[in-house]
Amino acid sequence: MSAPRTSILRPSAPRPSALRPARPVAGRRRAQPVTWIVLGLLAVYALGPLLVLAANSLKSSREIDTNPLGPPQSWSWSNFAGAWERAHMGGALLNSSLIALATAAGVAVIATTAAYAMTRLGLPGGGAWILWLLVSSSLPIQLFLVPLVSWWSFLGLYNQPIGLVIIYWAVYSPFATLLVRAFLVGMPREYEEAARLDGAGELGVFTRIVLPMVRPAVLTAALVAGLQAYNEFMLAVTFIQDRDLQPVALSLYSFQQGFTTDWSLVSAAGLLMALPVVVLFLMMQRTFIDGYVSRGIAV
Structure with missing residues (x-):
């Protein structure tokens, strides 16, 4: 009796076509240069004015008249010291920083608690709250300036930074609420239900479970509100009249009106105003972008 034959399975040789590198998609090859060109144009459009402002802040007033767009020939660092002193940039930057921080903190609290109530506490009305937020965020603030001036004068909030901050809370909270929502x-909701089964109350669930999970959205809402309050001009010029309480945008405007011919000092003051915003955005750009792209505005 002969022994059974054993078959040895040998791996088949790869086909010649499998060894060939994959061909790049023709559409991607044609789209890549166009993408870089578009991104380059957008970068020039965004950074061009800031670079011109930085260059003009280092020129003399005569050089700006002869060379307004080119690089400085002789660097005048004394423009920053002159602008800091004449435009009162130190006090103005402090006022704007306090207003922006108060606005960011208040909007974060209002938006987070309002979004939690809308999504977790079963408020009556349902979509009516979403409609109200959308309508209130789209209405121009100019419609309410006259009654606001009257009410704020009666309440003693006119020409007070806290009065301006309260208005910023009302203006910037609707969009922030939609973002956090x-x-x-x-x-x-499984984590929240597990925390309730362990005996946690509604406040404990909100602070220990929900708040850490929505941290990117809260930081993004606070950052957007703070930057808007820092750069805002119309409400500041309407409700703040005392020079010592003026934010930096209003102080820069007053300085420009008084020194319209000395564009070197005006450019230096404008750069001093823009630098804190640029530095803050560079430090928090990852949180800012994640907060916008991670979720859409769900309705």
Whole structure:
């Protein structure tokens, strides 16, 4: 009796076509240069004015008249010291920083608590709250300037930074609430239910479970509100009249009106105003971008 034959399975040789590198998609090859060109144009459009402002801040007033767009021939660093002293930039930057921080903190608290109530506490009305937020965020603030001036004068909030901050809370909170609500709508509720089973109350669930999970949205809402309050001009010029209480945007405007011919000092003061915003955005750009692209505005 002969022994059974054993078959040895040998790996088949790869086909010649499998060894060939994959061909790049023709559409991607044609789209890549166009993408870089578009991104380059957008970068020039965004950074061009800031670079011109920085160059003009280092020129003399005569050089700006002869060479307004080119690089400085002789660097005048004394323009920053002159602008800092004449435009009272130190006090103005402090006022704007306090207003921006108060606005960011207040908007973060209002938006987070309002979004939690809308998504977790079962408020009556449902979509009516979303409609109200959308309408209130789209209405121009100019419609309310006259009654606001009257009410704030009666309440003693006119020409007070806290009065301006309260208005900023009302103006910037609707969009921030929609942003935080979009995170809460897409967030699973299993962790909250487990915390309630362990005996946690509603406040404990909010502070220990929900708040850490929506941290990117809260930081993004606070950053957007703070930057808007820092750069805002119309409400500041309407409700702040005392020079010692003026934010930096209003102080820069007053300085420009008084020194319209000395564009070197005006450019230096404008650069001093823009630098804190640029530095803050560079430090928090990852949080800012994640807060915008992670969720949409869910309705």
